[in-house]
Amino acid sequence: MFSTLLEQVVNGIVTGSVYAIVAVGMTMIFGVLRAINFAHGEYYMLGTFGAWFATDYLGLSYEASIVVGVLSTVVVAYVVGQLVMRRMVGAPAESGVLATLGVALILQNTVIFVFGGGYKFFSGGYIEPVSILGFTLAEQRIIILVVCLLVFVGLELMVTYSRLGMAMRAVSQNVECCGVVGIDVPQVVLRTFVLGAALAALSGVLTAPVNVSVYGGMGELITFKTLPIIIMGGLGNVRGTFVAAMILGIAESLVATYIGLQYRDTVGFATLILMLMWRPHGLFSTQARF
Amino acid sequence: MSLTDTAPQARRRDLRIPLAAILVVAALAAPFIGTRYVTHSLIIALIFMLPAHGLNLLVGYTGLLSLAQAAFFGIGAYTAGLLAVHYDTPFYVNLLAAGLVSGLLALPLGIPALRLRATSFVMCTLGFVIIGQAIAKNWISVTRGDMGLSGIPKPYFELGPLSFTVTGTTSFYYLALAVAALGTLAAWAIVRSPAGRNMVAIRENETLAESLGVPTWRYKLIVFMISAAFAGVGGSLYAHYLTVVSPLTFQMYYSTTMLIIVLGGGAGMISGTVFGSLLFVGLTEALRVAPEVRMIAYGFCLLVLVFWFKKGFAPLINRFWNAIGGSK
Numbered sequence: 001m002f003s004t005l006l007e008q009v010v011n012g013i014v015t016g017s018v019y020a021i022v023a024v025g026m027t028m029i030f031g032v033l034r035a036i037n038f039a040h041g042e043y044y045m046l047g048t049f050g051a052w053f054a055t056d057y058l059g060l061s062y063e064a065s066i067v068v069g070v071l072s073t074v075v076v077a078y079v080v081g082q083l084v085m086r087r088m089v090g091a092p093a094e095s096g097v098l099a100t101l102g103v104a105l106i107l108q109n110t111v112i113f114v115f116g117g118g119y120k121f122f123s124g125g126y127i128e129p130v131s132i133l134g135f136t137l138a139e140q141r142i143i144i145l146v147v148c149l150l151v152f153v154g155l156e157l158m159v160t161y162s163r164l165g166m167a168m169r170a171v172s173q174n175v176e177c178c179g180v181v182g183i184d185v186p187q188v189v190l191r192t193f194v195l196g197a198a199l200a201a202l203s204g205v206l207t208a209p210v211n212v213s214v215y216g217g218m219g220e221l222i223t224f225k226t227l228p229i230i231i232m233g234g235l236g237n238v239r240g241t242f243v244a245a246m247i248l249g250i251a252e253s254l255v256a257t258y259i260g261l262q263y264r265d266t267v268g269f270a271t272l273i274l275m276l277m278w279r280p281h282g283l284f285s286t287q288a289r290f
Numbered sequence: 291m292s293l294t295d296t297a298p299q300a301r302r303r304d305l306r307i308p309l310a311a312i313l314v315v316a317a318l319a320a321p322f323i324g325t326r327y328v329t330h331s332l333i334i335a336l337i338f339m340l341p342a343h344g345l346n347l348l349v350g351y352t353g354l355l356s357l358a359q360a361a362f363f364g365i366g367a368y369t370a371g372l373l374a375v376h377y378d379t380p381f382y383v384n385l386l387a388a389g390l391v392s393g394l395l396a397l398p399l400g401i402p403a404l405r406l407r408a409t410s411f412v413m414c415t416l417g418f419v420i421i422g423q424a425i426a427k428n429w430i431s432v433t434r435g436d437m438g439l440s441g442i443p444k445p446y447f448e449l450g451p452l453s454f455t456v457t458g459t460t461s462f463y464y465l466a467l468a469v470a471a472l473g474t475l476a477a478w479a480i481v482r483s484p485a486g487r488n489m490v491a492i493r494e495n496e497t498l499a500e501s502l503g504v505p506t507w508r509y510k511l512i513v514f515m516i517s518a519a520f521a522g523v524g525g526s527l528y529a530h531y532l533t534v535v536s537p538l539t540f541q542m543y544y545s546t547t548m549l550i551i552v553l554g555g556g557a558g559m560i561s562g563t564v565f566g567s568l569l570f571v572g573l574t575e576a577l578r579v580a581p582e583v584r585m586i587a588y589g590f591c592l593l594v595l596v597f598w599f600k601k602g603f604a605p606l607i608n609r610f611w612n613a614i615g616g617s618k
Contacts (some may be wrong), residue, residue: 036412
């Protein structure tokens with residue numbers, strides 16, 4: 001009984017790590033652009049497809065497929081960033097919703113058009129179970145946990161110390177002042193966007209061996225999972241996003257085990273609405289930032 | 291030009307009334323001009339026009355971006371469907387009930403949602419759609435889950451001794467046209483009333499409106515309920531037209547379609563919403579000629595809309611309307 005609970009919590013933390021890596025990109029993009037990126041899950045999907053293409057068609061190893069998946073997503077994200085995201089600086093919220101939805105439709109359906117809509121089998125990765133401290137976990141899940149921690153430590157350092165990180169914080173505070181002091185706002189937006197998309201792709205490639213199936217519509221589900229997370233974590237808040245992702249991952253895992261699998265995909269938004277009634281500005285903010 | 295120069299300019303005639311007459315005739319004659327498929331597309335456009343009008347009141351006039359419209363559309367569809375299947379009630383009862391139930395449910399949902407600002411509000415309203423779908427899927431004893439409600443009877447009327455059933459596509463077109471026309475009139479009456487001006491005041495500057503004595507909270511809540519009622523009425527038409535309601539009625543795609551109609555037509559303009567529903571339903575239907583690239587093309591259309599028609603088609607409609615108005 002207790003061990004099932006603990007096992008589900010550990011599983012939840014792994015799922016939470018997957019969401020966290022996707023959501024942190026989305027929340028950083030929101031920070032600099034003030035727009036919800038409804039296409040964010042599609043970069044997760046693109047990364048997975050890139051890796052699947054590399055292992056299945058090109059016969060590359062899993063490690064190489066990670067590189068292929070992330071790099072191909074970076075290329076797509078750069079093009080989308082140049083053509084769409086850069087123009088969204090200062091645009092009203094509703095244009096952001098429509099533009100990113102348009103991008104989501106294009107990316108998702110192009111992949112379906114090229115590779116077909118059916119489920120594909122992802123064969124790479126390390127799925128051997130190992131035993132640590134009495135838990136049995138697939139190696140891949142441990143890799144996900146470690147990568148997630150590395151990503152967050154790296155982001156924390158980058159946001160605090162690097163030039164781009166400082167520019168990102170500046171843009172998320174005041175776009176006009178950034179223009180005045182000579183920060184190239186569209187360039188910061190573009191770089192943040194490509195970084196966020198690359199993280200989503202990385203998350204997708206890391207999860208593929210666990211999820212096994214790869215299909216064109218998978219990004220949409222991830223978008224709907226990460227939307228409540230970034231609101232709960234407080235928009236633009238990197239640490240808050242991490243905590244919110246863990247909460248959601250664990251909550252989903254517990255709901256799936258103890259209440260019913262069919263309710264799992266609703267947990268995010270239900271938790272979000274309950275939390276918003278209690279703290280309208282996110283878990284960690286005392287006042288509205290956006 | 292000197293003051294004495296009074297050479298008469300050629301006066302252009304006011305063509306607005308003739309054009310309006312032509313549009314009315316075209317709307318009435320449409321089922322006999324186009325094919326059955328065109329009539330079907332027009333019915334879909336008319337059905338979506340209602341929730342779009344509701345959303346326009348919310349987004350275009352009060353300035354609240356909501357994605358909840360599909361949730362209330364679904365609630366309306368299920369209300370009408372359940373009534374028709376279990377109690378065999380006439381169409382107008384189902385329609386009013388759908389509007390009422392959606393509108394009243396918007397009260398408990400709107401109270402927590404409207405306390406939120408901007409992005410949180412958008413996400414909360416999107417949550418209503420996701421949760422609505424989960425309820426429709428899992429409350430099997432009422433909604434029959436994923437199988438959906440099927441066998442919803444065609445709308446029938448019972449007016450005293452007279453009773454008739456709307457069966458064919460053509461007659462359903464006239465029914466939808468009548469409901470959509472009434473809905474358009476209702477929306478027009480709302481925005482032309484003093485309340486409509488207060489809504490615009492809230493959109494432009496909520497704090498200022500509040501300080502001028504507009505009860506902004508009550509206004510926002512009531513507009514949220516009215517927009518839900520519009521969606522519910524649209525949902526009842528949808529249920530009766532398709533004769534099936536499934537949990538997929540609750541999907542973000544419908545909410546965004548309604549948003550595209552409002553923003554594409556031109557937010558804050560009744561004629562824009564009418565035009566938008568015809569244009570965007572027409573566009574989705576027209577893209578069916580190439581089913582494989584349909585959604586890709588639709589995505590590109592959205593980008594074109596956002597970046598090249600920032601205010602939708604409203605400025606074009608306005609310019610056209612003024613141009614045919616003749617010289618004063």
